[in-house]
Amino acid sequence: MLKQSFAILEVLLGAIGQRLGSSLVTIVGIAGVVGVLVSMLAMAQGFQHTLVATGRADRAIILSKGAPNESSSNLSHDVAITLGDSGGIEKGSDGKPIVSREMLVQLRAPRRDGTLGVVTVRGIESGAIRLRPEIRLVQGRLFHPGLHELIVGRALQTQFPSLQPGASIILQGSPWAIVGSFASAGDAHESEMMGDAAGLSSAYHRTGFQSVTVALKSPAALAQLKASLESNTSLAAEAQREDLYYAARSLVIIRVLTGIGLLVGGIMALGAVFASLNTMYAAVASQASLIATLRAIGFNSFAVSVAVLSEALLLGVAGAVLGALLAALFFNGHALGMASNQAQIFYVIQITPRLALTGVGWALAIGILGGLFPAIRAARLPLAEALRAL
């Protein structure tokens, strides 16, 4: 029976040239669905990867009690200093705890398209580099504490043409030199600038910090740190595992992007099913006499259905491949900005084989929905009538 299906499929495909237009429409339609779906899912995944990569299980971020995120957290200078002596924190070779007290300021700078964007400048202490071994300079040098110097993240650099090593920007009325650019394993910090916390604090007349990030002795030491913070209520601070903190930050955006992808992809898929039905009905109609002849000489009607369905599935796969290729062509490596708190996280979209497979799955579903009814019609074709038309 399989042989019969193949034979019929061969005939159907051989005649595809006569219906090139409608077959192409089906392929392009499915390519559109897969392209949009795969791109949207890639955006969501890229954002997730970027934020999740920012945090590590063996680090904890301490924020003021009740603060939903880093930028709305506020730790006074004294509290931030005291926090370094809490339990569970890993100590360096010099016997001092590995911590980074960090403060954030934001500024506006022109983006590539000329509009003003928000840029986060993170004031860090020397401990930050030891705490975050993933940070490495790609150009220039590190800022000198005490001087008006900043380094710029690689992702930020691509979006803001004015923020390049060698350039200088005005903060609070005085110029700050950008002396280097850094990479941070593609995480969210690459969308920031960094400078000396003490220098930035004095320029902005600030005394407190936004957060304290600490190295944990082990991921399990978090409990110890939490207990230590709770025992001193005057600190009014809370610790979270850093990876969980960043994963939680990405949740809403991921839901929204995935939701839009599925919704828009789903609506487009509906349209593609109609296009596929149209094509396959036309295929059955144009080959009606041939199918009837084959059935008259003893071909199984189920084999006929399988052949028609197979053609729909083949068109679907062709569409999926085209769609995934187009998505990869247009979006692979495309840098995108997504809001996170007040600033944006920039990341590069990757169309992975896994995403492409999801697209193929959708295309097959469209093929089945679009091919099933025409396949049934082909199997039920009234022989006498179809043959009379010859």
Place this chain on the structure above:
Amino acid sequence: MKYLFLVWSGLWRRRTRTILTLLSAVVAFFLFGMLEGVDSSIKQLVGIAHLDRLYTANTALLPLPMAYLPEIEKMPGVTSVTYVNAGLGSYQRPANQVAIFAVDPARYFAMIPEVVTTGDAKAAMLQDRLNVVVARPLAKKFGWTPGSRIVLHVPAMPRKDGTADWPVVIAGFCDYTTAPDTPVVLLNFDYFDAARLKDRGTVQRFAVKIRDPAQAGTVSAAIDALFVNSPAATQTETEKAFAQASISQIGDIDFLVDAIVGAVFFTLLLLVGNSLMQSFRERIREFAILKTIGFRDGTVAGLVIGEALLLCGLAGVIGLGLARLALPGLGRASGGLFPAYLSASVVAAGVGCVLVVSFVSALAPAWKAHRLAIVDALVAH
């Protein structure tokens, strides 16, 4: 008009094909309406921005001391100043989102004309600190009436007592005329400030009304110069710039919408074009007969274009109609946090798309119909 019947019956010659093509086109226009509707609703926020209104805030959103208020009020060119602390909260369940604005009622209502209170809501809010004014749709949704005592959970506004639960009394309703679905709750700033955990005596943002919109740049610079050496330096910008910056933060919406709509209409163009071409091929003989009985070349071509227009027009009406029905639901699903409706400009763009898709897809078959030689056609078919 007299050809309408002819066009109509030509369209329905192959019922299945026409219905399927129509449905695909409906899907395309529905998607167009939804995406462009959301996009333009968001952009419209920039369009309605008041030109004589500035916002003064710290770029890192550090709290600003209340002491800035008299300083800003004294600035030449400034007519009035109000202030606000905003935060997202919820009522009973986290999904019931509300936007809380802690404001000074006297200053706020005097300066923000787009918020219109009903009855004596304004006076009631002034009378008692616990009284709040809520957006009418919100009150309707939760069955609040004047005098209702409710508790709002606002994590962004922690209280001294260790909770984030704010007991309030409904004083009355307001209409937020420029964004009617925003779930606004206006809270007395005095009440908020007295009970808040930290940052007492500070505000998030000042709204500054200026005498002459042309002076916006000068006044902004003057305000920022006042505070440049204070702990919380300010950045003052027009409401328009503020709205634009907020929108651009969401992400590259324009690019996304354009890419998707582009892909959808490109496919639709091929689909309708193919359907018309199929239909034309099947009817070459009929067209030849029409020409034989005296139809002019142009009329026959017109019939083909008419079918395309009718098909796309019908799809446009149904698709945009569905989007019109679905968009408010989408806005509500966001908790009213972003508006979503079908604006006249999107409908106009939709009509444009109907025309473009119709003419471009009908181009080839209409041209062939125009050129059709009676003899050849009748002999071959």
